[in-house]
Amino acid sequence: MSRFAVACVLAFAAAGAGADDAVTFDARELRAIVRLSPLPPPPRDPSNAVADDPRAAKLGERLFFDARLSANGATACATCHDPARAWTDGKRSADGGARFARNTPSIRDTAHNRWFYWDGRADSAWAQALGPLENAREMGGNRLAQIRLVASDARLAADYAAVFGALPDGIADPRRFPPAARPLVDAPDDPLDVAWRAMRDDDRRAANRMFAEIGKAIAAFERGITVGETPFDRYVARLRQGDGAPTREFTVAAQRGLKLFVGRGQCTLCHSGAGLSDGEFHDVGIALGENHRVDPGRHRGVLTLLASGFTRAGEYADAIAADAPIRYLALQSDQLGQFKTPTLRGVAGTAPYMHDGRFDTLEQVVRFYSTRVGASPLGHPTTLLKPLGLNEGEVGDLATFLRALGGER
Ligand code: HEC
Ligand code: HEC
Structure with a gap:
């Protein structure tokens, strides 16, 4: 979005701020928001010659x-x-x-x-x-x-x-x-x-x-299996046109949740880009499961991948991409207890949550980020996550925003 367009949206948002509950976004927030939508077509996969056949x-x-x-x-x-x-x-x-x-x-x-x-x-x-x-x-x-x-x-x-x-x-x-x-x-x-x-x-x-x-x-x-356009995508499309007003499918609560998502919640540190994932791995503190069972996560994933005969840089790839990420992959101790940042597109339909399915609702996930109660990092915990101290209203707002990312059954 150009600086001019951001300024227009700001002007519109300010003009429309009459109602008690109107939510406005500042220029920094708008820049962060437009990075999250729309989702472009997936990248090509040269290792699979029939990917688009x-x-x-x-x-x-x-x-x-x-x-x-x-x-x-x-x-x-x-x-x-x-x-x-x-x-x-x-x-x-x-x-x-x-x-x-x-x-x-x-x-x-x-x-x-x-x-x-x-x-x-x-x-x-x-x-x-x-x-x-x-x-x-x-x-x-x-x-x-x-x-x-x-x-x-x-x-x-x-x-x-x-x-x-x-x-x-x-x-x-x-x-x-x-x-x-x-x-x-x-x-x-x-x-x-x-x-x-x-x-x-x-x-x-x-x-x-x-x-x-x-x-x-x-x-x-x-x-070809995709969540498709979400209420959030439709809202961002309107924001880009300078119309930041809430809608029936993207309510004021969702707006407040969005503000937290790109702001105080710091969710976009990891759930970034239009895929709502950085595509990488972090230890958010849940490697330790029930009965003290430890899931080594990315550490074992890297070991398995490096030993695999089926990769984008291996014998069975149709074309080897020079920039295939596996070419830069090495085993490191901080991979212990890390898991992939999942996309949040369609998250409303995929309960329960996290790699071990420990949370039944999005509210529980958000409360975990807010309080960090139950976090037990393994090895090298991420230093990015600090307790957010959200009140219950804010927890609900963030969960409402997550549901606007589509996928509700
Ligand atoms: C440090 C990176 C990081 C930050 C910051 C972060 N997340 Fe996550 N998120 C992850 C990772 C990694 C997982 C998967 C963890 C696992 O299962 O072990 C995850 C899982 C989730 C899930 C579960 C999705 C599913 O399909 O199971 C939700 C929902 C979620 N995060 C929302 C949020 C929200 C909301 C915020 C901001 C309050 C946030 N995240 C901040 C990295 C992060
Ligand atoms: C018994 C249930 C089960 C069956 C059958 C199954 N899956 Fe899965 N699938 C899972 C689980 C559990 C995971 C996560 C495992 C992990 O991360 O270690 C997964 C992961 C995946 C993922 C990774 C998604 C991501 O975001 O990383 C894909 C894609 C997938 N499965 C496709 C398939 C395909 C294709 C088949 C059939 C050839 C299949 N699955 C059969 C349970 C199943």
Whole structure:
């Protein structure tokens, strides 16, 4: 927004300040607000050549809803990322926490992500999609069974070939592509996995490539899933025109909450940009879970990512971006207990909140930031967060603003 436009909005806001409850924004606040909206189209992903191919998206959609990809034939991506529940499962954690209890995030607008998962252990949407396919706590399948399923289902095989070309040579031969004995969880070279080890090297790579392409089709589908224009976006569009008056969907309380969000609340230190996330990781003080279980967060995420064969700078990327963030990634001690700043777009529909789903309501989240009661940082806590000392009215205002970021079911 130009200085002139800011001045116009200011003049309008001042002129309209007659009513008791009118909220006005100063020039600094206006500059901060217009940075948060609108959300541009997602950046290109050169590592996925079919990211914007509608045929790939159609195939990906079918795979996303196909429970046959799981070991028990009963779990699909959509089981946990349910379109009727804002593409989440509405549960505190997806898995009861065999090791860590992690809350299921929505897949909406994830094409804007720099990192995927709460700990960022994948650097692309397509590599992320490969995780749950083999993770024992999610779908628990294995890539050999999954590529054979796609190859043997007439419709999937035809769609696959139309997007990616011929199936791997010899895919139907069980001596070359055997059904694996168990999932190959992030460890395809596990010496115990005899079937996988016995395969010819180039068949193993062809299997990995086809597996990665399943991920790329799913990623193409996910790219189109978005929160869409929110009440906040419509309000900012009007603000840019010099009309700062509250509306039915963006009330005076939401305005007050917005003022806190960009001002005293300091929320935009991390929830910045039109994606309402800096795309990076912070220890806000909730790494310590129930029963003193510690989730190492980003620290383990970096370890996993650096060991992964499926990254934007690896063998299965279609084009290696010179600026892929993974190229600058290193393990550091302050990553312990850090989690990814989630987007707040659509947050009204994705309760419960935080990586372990500990808060049921947005008011509880805001009260946590306000009082910091229950904060137990691990290692190197962020020094950015100070108790805000909000009163209950302000807590409500901030929560009202968050709900205006869309996604209410
Ligand atoms: C059993 C439930 C479950 C299933 C099945 C499941 N997910 Fe997830 N999903 C989760 C949980 C829990 C997380 C967060 C895990 C973490 O951060 O460690 C997650 C994270 C994600 C993310 C990261 C979002 C972000 O903002 O970083 C995406 C994208 C995603 N899943 C897509 C998929 C796809 C695609 C499939 C199918 C191939 C799938 N999920 C299957 C529960 C599930
Ligand atoms: C220091 C960076 C930082 C600041 C400042 C910050 N946040 Fe966060 N926020 C995060 C991180 C990181 C998480 C995820 C924490 C986790 O799950 O361990 C988060 C999670 C959230 C969530 C939960 C979203 C979800 O999908 O689960 C909400 C809501 C939220 N923040 C709102 C706010 C508000 C409102 C403010 C200002 C009062 C604020 N944040 C200030 C980094 C920050």
